[in-house]
Amino acid sequence: MSPSLAADILNFAFAEDKPTYKATLAAVAEARRVRPVFLLQQPRARRDPLILNTLTRPSLDAAAATLIRSWLLKKHKAMLADFLDALGIPHQDGVVETLPEKVEDEKLQKAVGTLLSKYPAEVVTVYLHAFNEMNEVNWENLTRLLNEDARLQFGG
Known part of the structure; x- marks a missing residue:
């Protein structure tokens, strides 16, 4: 970043x-x-x-992850909620107890597009990378999107 x-x-x-x-x-x-x-x-x-x-x-890594997670949950709660809402995932103020094993490509693309239209791209990129790394469930389509979508690259 x-x-x-x-x-x-x-x-x-x-x-x-x-x-x-x-x-x-x-x-x-x-x-x-x-x-x-x-x-x-x-x-x-x-x-x-x-x-x-x-x-x-x-x-x-653990200390850095905690710092980022805290910043996201306290400063960017609305962005987290927007992402989960767009995916149709129930949450409490952007926090989820259990994530689905996978999400549909179309829903994911739309959710990412929503975030990028409302929030700074670098903040969205940090969030999506952190979301993908910090959760037990890793969605293959999110990993692919993070690796391939130029809008979600650090320094891009």
């Missing part, structure tokens, strides 16, 4: 989701072998790029 979107996600956690920010900071501090207070003493202009750079390490 773009550096500006990554910064937006971290800024959101800092301003609106202190528990997630603190957990992210703790994970980064542990990976860097420093105490969280050391990172907190750094000016944000120096600390934030350090956090974002460290979150790209494979060992911090």
Whole structure:
């Protein structure tokens, strides 16, 4: 994702989701072998790029995923609901207990089109990739769409 979107996600956690920010900071501090207070003493202009750079390490995939999931659920709840509504999947504020094993191609194409018409493409791309990676059910047609649709490519 773009550096500006990554910064937006971290800024959101800092301003609106202190528990997630603190957990992210703790994970980064542990990976860097420093105490969280050391990172907190750094000016944000120096600390934030350090956090974002460290979150790209494979060992911090869980911390990065938690940060993204929290940002999506708290800042982009309407987008999550729009996607699930378009697919006809019952949910509670964008959260689903059980996903169907598969969805029809036509419904999926329409749902993705709806999101892309209403929300920034990069945010939609982050959501759909996160949705596909973080759920136990992986829809083959969504995986194919994410791999082949130029609108859903990072940096595209």
